[in-house]
Amino acid sequence: MKIVTIVITTLWLGTLICSGSPSDMEPGKGTSSEMNPSSDSLLKTILENNRTLRTAWESFQVAMLEAGTGNTPPNPEVEMGYLYGSPSELGNRLDFSVTQQVDFPTAYIYKSRLRKIRSYQAELDYLIVKQEVMLQAKQLWIEHIYLNQRERLLEKRLQQANTINEHFKQKLEAGEVSHLAYSQSNLQLASIRTEFDQLLMEIRNIELAWTEISGGTEVEIRDTIFPLPIEILPDSLLNVYQQSPQMLRYSQELQSKEEEKKLAVSETLPRLKAGYYSESVLDVKFKGFQVGITVPLWENTNRIKQAKSEISFAMEDAQRYTNLQQREVRQKLEQLESLRTRTKVLEEALGSGRSQELLAISLENGEISMSEYFYASDFYYRNEQLLLQYRRDLLVQEAELLKVYY
Secondary structure (H helix, E strand, O other): OHHHHHHHHHHHHHHHHOOOOOOOOOOOOOOOOOOOOOHHHHHHHHHHHOHHHHHHHHHHHHHHHHHOOOOOOOOOEEEEEEEOOOOHHHOOEEEEEEEEEEOOOHHHHHHHHHHHHHHHHHHHHHHHHHHHHHHHHHHHHHHHHHHHHHHHHHHHHHHHHHHHHHHHHHHHHOOOOOHHHHHHHHHHHHHHHHHHHHHHHHHHHHHHHHHHHOOOOOOOOOOOOOOOOOOOOHHHHHHHHHOOHHHHHHHHHHHHHHHHHHHHHHHOOOOEEEEEEEEEEOOEEEEEEEEEEOOOOOOOOOHHHHHHHHHHHHHHHHHHHHHHHHHHHHHHHHHHHHHHHHHHHHHHHHOOOOHHHHHHHHHHOOOOOHHHHHHHHHHHHHHHHHHHHHHHHHHHHHHHHHHHHO
């Protein structure tokens, strides 16, 4: 089957440039319990349990059966007639016939080709759904890592805010700071706690999304390190997209319309009919064969014109999708390069990452005021969070570009 070639090729290439691993085409061959998975085992869990993939697999099976129907000649016809003679001396008459009608022979050649094309289209449809599910899973995984990193960042910030709040509480009791400074410390602590609670809610929501996409299997992800970005060669990627299931689906649709036109031409040709016939009256019997042919006048009027029009539409649609796909891939590559540049610039600007600790030390030593600390600390934290967003967006964009390998 052509599908085997596509699956093996794309998944083999995917293992070279993606962190996902290949799996059997059919979903539902196993189950997984709660775990802290790697990207490989996580995607395997999705392949085995995702309900959308299960539905797509069943749809694929139905489409395969549907493609194989209607390609055979109609059922043979058996007829029998018993006629009473009048006057009775004439005797009774018994007629019996068996006939079979067939299309013009070339029609079955084109029907066979259409069956193969439609079976292939069904396989491509399944692969397209699979790619979308795998992309969604990869993006959820990246988003979960991003939230885990934010949680770790906020935990550290919350710990620092608690320490500073306790420090100012002691100074207030000793009369060394005003109530205003202590109130500002309380306000910052409350603000960070609120943000932390909101973050925990986001993590819970994404855990629910994981349960949904994994078909009810609970998956716990504690990863806090993003996978390394992958170097993508634009020309090679564009070539792969030319053989993607989406592009092949359009080319197969065009090929299907061309075969349908040939079939329409064949169906305008005369149908053939042949069979056995017998007639018996008294002791007289007639036996023999009968043949017939249809006269193609109006049954398939305008079928060929319709088929030609559908070919033109399919050709334009395939070209439209090709241009759209190339433009989208190039745009995403440009966005990816922009994200890489912004990420690198912000990484260099943030430096060693000890600014928060130095700010806390300066505040405790009285070198800066509470207002100055709040402003500088919040500014630094927002940029740290922005860096995490850039890294997440870079990997999400990368996953979208590489979905053709899933």
